[in-house]
Amino acid sequence: MPTYVYAVTGADHPLPLHDLTGVGDPPTPLRALRADGLAAVAGDAPPGLRAKRRDVLAHQGVLEALMRDGATLPMRFGLVGPDDDEVVAALRREADVYRERLAELDGHVEYNLKAVRDEADLLREVVSDSAEIRQLNEQTRADEGDHDKRVALGEMVAREVTTRHQREADEVASRLAPAATRSHLADPGPQQFLNVSFLVPRTDADTFVAAVRQEADRRGDAYAFTLTGPLPPYSFV
Structure with a gap:
């Protein structure tokens, strides 16, 4: 199943995912995909997802909650990977770049x-x-x-x-x-x-x-x- 990606954080970043509401109607549960000291906050991609107000606000709400607890690389609304394995592979492939960006954005x-x-x-x-x-x-x-x-x-x-x-x-x-x-x-x-x-x-x-x-x-x-x-x-x- 395609994977919707909200953000990338450090693996030690607090992730109270059970308190967050994702995109979709009904919302799809959020999960953390981990690799090389990083975590991608993700969920199942709802079929036919479009930039409706409810979903855009849900996406924004997840990002704002994550940012309150530390450096977060926000993904733009609608970013979808083929599946969890591909998202994890992307984390490994770009790990150095992601860590550099997280360090730069920390506290900003x-x-x-x-x-x-x-x-x-x-x-x-x-x-x-x-x-x-x-x-x-x-x-x-x-x-x-x-x-x-x-x-x-x-x-x-x-x-x-x-x-x-x-x-x-x-x-x-x-x-x-x-x-x-x-x-x-x-x-x-x-x-x-x-x-x-x-x-x-x-x-x-x-x-x-x-x-x-x-x-x-x-x-x-x-x-x-x-x-x-x-x-x-x-x-x-």
């Missing part, structure tokens, strides 16, 4: 930060700072029928917006980096200029959150920061 959590900037505010800045864009903008207003100039203006503004978004993303990430152990930049979503995850010592979480608030205040009302966490450190596994 993840925070994800997304940021957007008001578009009108950014465009005003772009036009104000560029004489070339300002001049071309005035020309297109005077002659709305000049298609080539409108296209050129749009391309220039788009390039400048992209450049400024990248610069601001680098600036925010760099200013917050000292409050974290590591960071991981991901592709921002629509309208966002920043999507970054930080690996933060659990004991320093309040300090990190305060640093994010300070940065948001410094940027002003034209910016909106969304901080999510603490989370299992998915981005650093």
Whole structure:
């Protein structure tokens, strides 16, 4: 039977599996598969498993419970191995890598930060700072029928917006980096200029959150920061 894998821990990690509720309806019992000083927390994979709210929350609940007792390598929702033997074989094959990651993540959590900037505010800045864009903008207003100039203006503004978004993303990430152990930049979503995850010592979480608030205040009302966490450190596994 296929095996659903929740996480990898050290073999001496507390595993109160009888107190945890896994995925599936009814939930499948959890078990520990051990090899080379490691344990994979697993269960039978329910047939036709999809990312329903109940199952996603169950998966998250297992990870959060494990993380409270020590370093845990969280697996993403829906990770399924062919069977228990194959999962154990993977533990043996990647044992050194897993132990290295567990040591790195010990005592850490993840925070994800997304940021957007008001578009009108950014465009005003772009036009104000560029004489070339300002001049071309005035020309297109005077002659709305000049298609080539409108296209050129749009391309220039788009390039400048992209450049400024990248610069601001680098600036925010760099200013917050000292409050974290590591960071991981991901592709921002629509309208966002920043999507970054930080690996933060659990004991320093309040300090990190305060640093994010300070940065948001410094940027002003034209910016909106969304901080999510603490989370299992998915981005650093």
